[in-house]
Amino acid sequence: MNAELGFPDAPRSELERTIEELVERATTVLRTQGRLRNLLKANRAVVEELDLKRVLRRIVEAAAELAQADYAALGVIAPDGHLEQFIHVGMPEDTVRLIGHLPEGHGLLGAVIERAEPIRLLHLGEDPRSVGFPAHHPAMDAFLGVPIRVREEVFGNLYLTNPRHGAFTDEDEELVVSLAATAGIAIDNARLFEEAQRRQRWSTALAEVTSGLLDGEADDVLPLIAERLAVVIDADLVTVAVPTSDPLTMRVAAARGTDADTLVGKEFAVAGALAGQAFQSGRPVAADERAAGVSAPWQPEVGPTVVMPLVVGGAPVGSLSVSRAPGAEPFASTELDMAAEFAAQTGLAIELTRARNDRQKLGLIDERSRIARDLHDNVIQRLFGTGLALQALAARNIETQDDVLEQVDAIDAAISEIRTAVFTLTTRRNGAELSLRHRLLDLIGEVSPGLGSAPRLTFAGPVDLHVRDEFADDVVAVVRELLANVRHASASAVEVEVALHEDRLSVTVTDDGVGIPDSVVRRSGTGNVEQRALRRGGRFSLSRRPSGGTEAAWVVPVSGGSDR
Amino acid sequence: MTRVFLVDDHEIVRRGISDLINAESDLEVVGESPTAAQALARIAATQPDVAVLDVRLPDGSGIDLCRSIRSAHPEVRCVMLTAYADDEASFAAVLAGAAGYVLKDIRGQKLVDGIRRVARGESLLPRATEEKVVQALRGGPGPATGAPELTLRERQVLDAIAEGLTNRQIGDRLGLAEKTVKNYVSGLFAKLGLERRTQAAVYGAQASRREIP
Numbered sequence: 001m002n003a004e005l006g007f008p009d010a011p012r013s014e015l016e017r018t019i020e021e022l023v024e025r026a027t028t029v030l031r032t033q034g035r036l037r038n039l040l041k042a043n044r045a046v047v048e049e050l051d052l053k054r055v056l057r058r059i060v061e062a063a064a065e066l067a068q069a070d071y072a073a074l075g076v077i078a079p080d081g082h083l084e085q086f087i088h089v090g091m092p093e094d095t096v097r098l099i100g101h102l103p104e105g106h107g108l109l110g111a112v113i114e115r116a117e118p119i120r121l122l123h124l125g126e127d128p129r130s131v132g133f134p135a136h137h138p139a140m141d142a143f144l145g146v147p148i149r150v151r152e153e154v155f156g157n158l159y160l161t162n163p164r165h166g167a168f169t170d171e172d173e174e175l176v177v178s179l180a181a182t183a184g185i186a187i188d189n190a191r192l193f194e195e196a197q198r199r200q201r202w203s204t205a206l207a208e209v210t211s212g213l214l215d216g217e218a219d220d221v222l223p224l225i226a227e228r229l230a231v232v233i234d235a236d237l238v239t240v241a242v243p244t245s246d247p248l249t250m251r252v253a254a255a256r257g258t259d260a261d262t263l264v265g266k267e268f269a270v271a272g273a274l275a276g277q278a279f280q281s282g283r284p285v286a287a288d289e290r291a292a293g294v295s296a297p298w299q300p301e302v303g304p305t306v307v308m309p310l311v312v313g314g315a316p317v318g319s320l321s322v323s324r325a326p327g328a329e330p331f332a333s334t335e336l337d338m339a340a341e342f343a344a345q346t347g348l349a350i351e352l353t354r355a356r357n358d359r360q361k362l363g364l365i366d367e368r369s370r371i372a373r374d375l376h377d378n379v380i381q382r383l384f385g386t387g388l389a390l391q392a393l394a395a396r397n398i399e400t401q402d403d404v405l406e407q408v409d410a411i412d413a414a415i416s417e418i419r420t421a422v423f424t425l426t427t428r429r430n431g432a433e434l435s436l437r438h439r440l441l442d443l444i445g446e447v448s449p450g451l452g453s454a455p456r457l458t459f460a461g462p463v464d465l466h467v468r469d470e471f472a473d474d475v476v477a478v479v480r481e482l483l484a485n486v487r488h489a490s491a492s493a494v495e496v497e498v499a500l501h502e503d504r505l506s507v508t509v510t511d512d513g514v515g516i517p518d519s520v521v522r523r524s525g526t527g528n529v530e531q532r533a534l535r536r537g538g539r540f541s542l543s544r545r546p547s548g549g550t551e552a553a554w555v556v557p558v559s560g561g562s563d564r
Numbered sequence: 565m566t567r568v569f570l571v572d573d574h575e576i577v578r579r580g581i582s583d584l585i586n587a588e589s590d591l592e593v594v595g596e597s598p599t600a601a602q603a604l605a606r607i608a609a610t611q612p613d614v615a616v617l618d619v620r621l622p623d624g625s626g627i628d629l630c631r632s633i634r635s636a637h638p639e640v641r642c643v644m645l646t647a648y649a650d651d652e653a654s655f656a657a658v659l660a661g662a663a664g665y666v667l668k669d670i671r672g673q674k675l676v677d678g679i680r681r682v683a684r685g686e687s688l689l690p691r692a693t694e695e696k697v698v699q700a701l702r703g704g705p706g707p708a709t710g711a712p713e714l715t716l717r718e719r720q721v722l723d724a725i726a727e728g729l730t731n732r733q734i735g736d737r738l739g740l741a742e743k744t745v746k747n748y749v750s751g752l753f754a755k756l757g758l759e760r761r762t763q764a765a766v767y768g769a770q771a772s773r774r775e776i777p
Contacts, residue, residue, distance in 0.1 A: 376620070376647050376648070377620060377647075380647040380668060381572075381573075381574040381576070381577050381647060381668075382574070382576060384577055384580070384647070384668040384670060385574055385575075385576030385577040385579070385580045386576065387580075387670035387671075388576075388577070388579075388580025388581065388583065388584060388670055389576070389579070389580055389583075390670075391580075391584075391670055391671070392580070392583045392584070392587075395587075405671075408670050408671055409671060411670060412669055412670050412671050415647075415668065415669065415670075416669075419647065419648070419649045420649070422647075422648070422649075423649055423652075435651075437649075437651070459649055459650070460650065461650050462650040462651045462653075462654045462693055462696075463650070463651065464651040465651055465654060465693055465696040465697065465700065466692070466693070466696065500650070
């Protein structure tokens with residue numbers, strides 16, 4: 001550079017500088033344009049996904065690429081301010097393993113959480129808020145932290161370190177802030193989508209429970225409810241408790257999840273239990289951790305728990321408990337809403353099922369009544385009419401008289417049996433005191449399996465009207481004991497007749513067996529029966545029938561009895 | 565000669581009974597009817613001594629018919645002939661104001677004997693049985709257990725029936741139309757358990773429904 005040479009072209013050098021500047025600006029513009037294009041690309045990549053987990057990973061990857069950082073991470077903030085998730089790129093797997101644990105949101109990461117504003121540093125080691133790195137952690141220098149907001153709430157932060165160009169620029173910060181805005185929208189979409197899917201799962205579960213209920217196998221509905229609920233609510237334990245005959249106690253009727261098998265059938269006190277509280281109040285009860293002192297020794301340790309009453313037709317019939325493991329995330333309010341809805345719908349489904357069962361029962365009763373009417377109105381009448389005609393025939397034909405009358409006797413026996421059948425079919429007990437005939441019919445039903453064939457039971461005279469209370473108890477006991485004796489006789493046909501004639505009641509049990517062994521007769525086998533007869537001023541006799549088998553006759557007087 | 569009228573909807577039954585009765589020298593069937601509706605007019609025309617009625621008829625109950633006959637023709641005595649068992653038949657006979665009942669047993673040979681006794685003015689129903697029926701209807705246990713309690717009116721009607729009053733006499737005593745008395749008797753009849761069973765049974769089914777299905 002020589003002054004006296006007096007270079008005349010100073011303006012030229014001005015020009016050169018200007019041109020250089022222009023070129024530099026053009027390059028910057030081009031580079032910025034390139035970076036904007038990158039931002040667009042990153043935005044598209046982020047919003048393309050709907051699954052929340054994949055959305056978060058895309059955001060981290062896009063941020064790393066956009067800011068040309070070696071390391072990038074996204075920390076999701078839990079309600080308590082700590083990081084509940086930490087999604088990172090750039091760090092090799094084995095290094096991650098060596099460090100052993102993910103950041104929890106202390107130091108500088110915590111500072112971004114607290115400020116909820118971007119933080120940009122040239123050297124993070126020099127910042128007073130830094131708490132240093134754990135062992136095996138790679139060196140990190142320049143730092144950029146940007147919060148991601150979802151609907152005004154800080155969802156988490158993007159953390160970037162070690163840009164390839166040495167330090168993060170204003171432009172880097174702007175770009176990442178812009179990406180974070182898109183990320184917020186993408187996360188919101190993913191959450192909405194997840195919510196919609198969850199609702200879908202709930203309604204599917206509900207539909208399954210409802211159809212399970214309507215399919216019949218009604219006994220299995222509680223396990224089905226527990227199972228479906230366990231699947232949709234993402235719980236570790238679901239139990240259904242129902243009241244017992246003791247109003248102070250409830251019983252676990254169904255359970256799914258941790259230790260479920262050991263819980264079914266266990267009983268617990270209503271007082272103090274969440275299940276009892278929900279059952280009694282008819283309202284849902286929630287606890288982050290189950291209140292201390294409630295746990296019976298058999299109860300597993302549980303964390304957040306919600307109990308909903310199962311209400312059918314306005315009355316609670318049980319309670320549904322949903323629990324997660326100790327220390328697990330509490331149930332989200334949407335999950336609680338859905339669970340309450342599930343409980344309410346299940347109650348409705350049970351109610352519907354009951355109504356349907358009632359209709360079926362009604363149908364059955366109608367059918368039984370119809371059969372009884374048919375037997376009474378048609379079958380007996382025809383038998384009776386035919387019998388009368390046969391009897392008249394017998395009177396005119398002396399030679400065949402005995403044979404015909406034998407047939408007429410058989411018809412009479414059939415009519416008597418049908419009469420008992422009509423009574424069985426038409427009469428229902430309504431919880432009041434059972435009549436003697438009902439009690440004997442029940443007894444026959446009860447002992448028949450041990451006898452090989454059901455004994456034929458017939459009645460004569462108005463026995464229900466005249467035989468009651470202790471007298472009826474005696475008759476039932478006598479029939480029971482006599483049938484127990486028949487068991488030893490290997491009989492194929494047994495007949496029981498309870499008849500009220502004039503002022504005597506007789507119970508006659510006949511069989512076609514080999515006879516009652518003497519050993520039974522000697523033992524108390526018939527002693528009790530005889531005692532019962534003697535106490536009432538009657539008698540008891542046991543005799544061999546000419547045709548084989550045994551006839552046991554218990555006859556006692558009836559005060560003010562029938563004269564028929 | 566005792567004149568007998570038969571009401572039964574089965575011809576084979578009427579024929580059999582007619583033969584049975586006509587075979588006796590002192591008895592005679594003077595008329596028959598398969599329905600309650602025809603029975604009243606024919607009985608008025610034939611003036612029998614004894615009417616033999618089935619408890620169930622296609623167009624109503626033999627109990628109602630029996631009470632109508634007793635109201636209109638107190639001199640005609642009635643016997644219920646039934647395929648029901650003794651307990652139900654006892655209730656039916658008492659409510660009907662009949663002189664008694666005979667079961668549809670072929671060999672029992674009780675019908676002919678029963679008609680003769682009734683014609684002589686005897687009752688076939690022992691006093692003790694009659695008392696037990698009234699007792700049971702008043703709310704004691706029996707075939708009607710579980711039935712709703714009787715109303716005051718039903719109770720009054722029942723007492724009058726137990727005294728052997730006809731519907732007309734009951735109406736006069738209680739200041740009710742004969743038709744109203746008839747309705748009360750039908751209500752009592754329902755509590756027998758021989759009619760309108762379905763409703764009573766459903767009532768019971770609902771009361772026992774406590775468990776989750």
